[in-house]
Amino acid sequence: MTTTAHPDTEITQRPAASTPRRRFSWGKIAAWGVMVIFLLITLFPFYWMLRTALSSNNALATDPSSLLPVGLNTGGFERVFGMQDVETAISQGGSGASINFWRYLLNSVIVATFITVVQTFSCAMAAYAFSRLRWRGREIVFLIFLGSLMIPQIFTLLPNFILIKNLGLVDTLLGVMLPTLFISSFAIFFLRQFFNNISREVEEAALIDGASKVRVFFTLVLPLSTAPLATLALLTYMTAWNEYFWALMVSYTDQSRVLTVALGVFRAQAPGTGPDWSGLMAATLIAAAPMLILFALFAKKIVNSIGFSGIK
Amino acid sequence: MSTATTSTRSAPVRRRRKDDTKLALLFIAPASVGLLVFLVWPLLTGIYYSFTEYTTLTPPQWVGLANYQELLSDPIFWTSLRVTILYVAINIGVQTVVALVIAVLMQRLTQSTMLRSLVLAPYLVSNVVAAIVFLWILDTQLGVFNIFLQWIGFDPVSFWADESWVIPTIALVNVWRHMGYTALLLFAGLQSIPGHLYEAARTEGAGEITQFRHITLPLLRPILALVLIMTIIGSFQVFDTVSVTTQGGPADASRVLQMYIYQNAFAEYEFGYASALSVALLLILMIVTFTQYWLSRAGHSDLD
Numbered sequence: 001m002t003t004t005a006h007p008d009t010e011i012t013q014r015p016a017a018s019t020p021r022r023r024f025s026w027g028k029i030a031a032w033g034v035m036v037i038f039l040l041i042t043l044f045p046f047y048w049m050l051r052t053a054l055s056s057n058n059a060l061a062t063d064p065s066s067l068l069p070v071g072l073n074t075g076g077f078e079r080v081f082g083m084q085d086v087e088t089a090i091s092q093g094g095s096g097a098s099i100n101f102w103r104y105l106l107n108s109v110i111v112a113t114f115i116t117v118v119q120t121f122s123c124a125m126a127a128y129a130f131s132r133l134r135w136r137g138r139e140i141v142f143l144i145f146l147g148s149l150m151i152p153q154i155f156t157l158l159p160n161f162i163l164i165k166n167l168g169l170v171d172t173l174l175g176v177m178l179p180t181l182f183i184s185s186f187a188i189f190f191l192r193q194f195f196n197n198i199s200r201e202v203e204e205a206a207l208i209d210g211a212s213k214v215r216v217f218f219t220l221v222l223p224l225s226t227a228p229l230a231t232l233a234l235l236t237y238m239t240a241w242n243e244y245f246w247a248l249m250v251s252y253t254d255q256s257r258v259l260t261v262a263l264g265v266f267r268a269q270a271p272g273t274g275p276d277w278s279g280l281m282a283a284t285l286i287a288a289a290p291m292l293i294l295f296a297l298f299a300k301k302i303v304n305s306i307g308f309s310g311i312k
Numbered sequence: 313m314s315t316a317t318t319s320t321r322s323a324p325v326r327r328r329r330k331d332d333t334k335l336a337l338l339f340i341a342p343a344s345v346g347l348l349v350f351l352v353w354p355l356l357t358g359i360y361y362s363f364t365e366y367t368t369l370t371p372p373q374w375v376g377l378a379n380y381q382e383l384l385s386d387p388i389f390w391t392s393l394r395v396t397i398l399y400v401a402i403n404i405g406v407q408t409v410v411a412l413v414i415a416v417l418m419q420r421l422t423q424s425t426m427l428r429s430l431v432l433a434p435y436l437v438s439n440v441v442a443a444i445v446f447l448w449i450l451d452t453q454l455g456v457f458n459i460f461l462q463w464i465g466f467d468p469v470s471f472w473a474d475e476s477w478v479i480p481t482i483a484l485v486n487v488w489r490h491m492g493y494t495a496l497l498l499f500a501g502l503q504s505i506p507g508h509l510y511e512a513a514r515t516e517g518a519g520e521i522t523q524f525r526h527i528t529l530p531l532l533r534p535i536l537a538l539v540l541i542m543t544i545i546g547s548f549q550v551f552d553t554v555s556v557t558t559q560g561g562p563a564d565a566s567r568v569l570q571m572y573i574y575q576n577a578f579a580e581y582e583f584g585y586a587s588a589l590s591v592a593l594l595l596i597l598m599i600v601t602f603t604q605y606w607l608s609r610a611g612h613s614d615l616d
Binding site: 027028031032034035038039041042043045046048049052060061064065118122123125126128129130133134135136138141144145148150151152153154155156157158159160161162163178179180181182183185188213214217238241242243244245248249260263264267275277280281284287288291292295299300302303304 | 331332333335336337339340342343344345346347349350351352353354355357358361410413414417418420421425426427428429430431432433434436437438439440441442444445446447448449451453454455456459460463488491492496520545548549551552555556570573574577578583586587590591593594597601
């Protein structure tokens, strides 16, 4: 990991009010008890997803309360990935309708990746202009960008839908991406804070050596900001991956359907007997997995950046 | 020009600094296009549409305040507003208390990043995933929570199909997804309270509860206000969970404003009326924001 100074590491590592730690107390045990209960509530649904995904629908109906998978099998996952023939799927409680899961997964990856790369770069450029370049109207334009944070999503959804429709981009991946492809005012605000803290001396030394401001941005500012850029990229990826409302509006067919929307469709495909819970849980698990894996890898960075993003 | 005066006044280093307007315009170009086309323009056209009769087949036709008059006498609008406010109240009330408890416990018990990461886990999954998981856990017949309720001697509850349960249920599902995130925001705020205040209080014999009431709560107030306003604005925009689980039912019991807007736009193709509803929601959010801002100005941090 980089050793770049991160504003939060200082705060989070500062010891809290020092308590006499060794002392045994009932209060502390009760406090831990409450904490454990909260943790159970937090984590139980994840376990239940896995447990149900590995169960068979028929066994679930007879033994719904077992803490371990019942009728252990991977049928749920097979149905999600379309690896089961229709008859087996129906006999195991699936709808038998084909679901193009790989396609949705690919669509989600394309959308989230494009948005993350383009948006982070475009916002880094803007943040640099607001932080390090000198031009008239800088403060006013920045205030306008900041003010746009106040516009609620619902308000832009309908006009944006009409715009995308007029552009002929409904039900295309580009249509799903466009509204958030170039801009997140939050990202600009977030990065500007970091760029402001980069030492002026280093920048001026580079400028005296004849480097242009563009060069300074690419060879100095961006490399010095890898930590915040990575954090921001992660948060952006997560937001794009989890987006539902807009995607639901613009995508109708497999060619632009992303995972979140596909999950809703999958849930609505319940066969006559009741939902295919085992298949649904397998699907939600697969939809959540990329985020959980990314999180497992970068947990510390994300956790430390949350305090920063919210408070400062 | 101002650049000229600066360069004559100061050292050679300063002389190199010039006006970067051209480069700056180039650098803010992509973000500005995004801002103007997908935020500012929709804001303006949305307001315009709200004064029109606009179905997808014909171009918008100016009807003045007709949509707003319809809105004021539309019982479904008022029901959806009431449902939305009920949702926000339950969601925010429970979430703030739970998040505050978690944040204080984390601060007093452990500095473990591992624990903080675990608490954040639900925030990583989408609303859709959270909705489907709880649809299953709270299922009337096979849901494990109802089996647990029966085991401790209660009747099973049809959480998703009972008019009085459906909004609390949706609110609590979203509390589950967001409580860890809110707790971490509050935790960051708690960390900035100087430890010596607690030490001083303890030497004077103050207990945990007194410390919480007289140190933690007052000093956390500004951050608490900020977090509250963010979460209230966020929760007014509830849609995903309702869309995946109940679609607004049973009857109109979970038809939140956004659901009503969506149905007007995409089931009835009444874009004009849907836009007027959006403007109403925007006005409500503005009122909430300004009230909150005004209230939090009235209570600056005692640290300053």
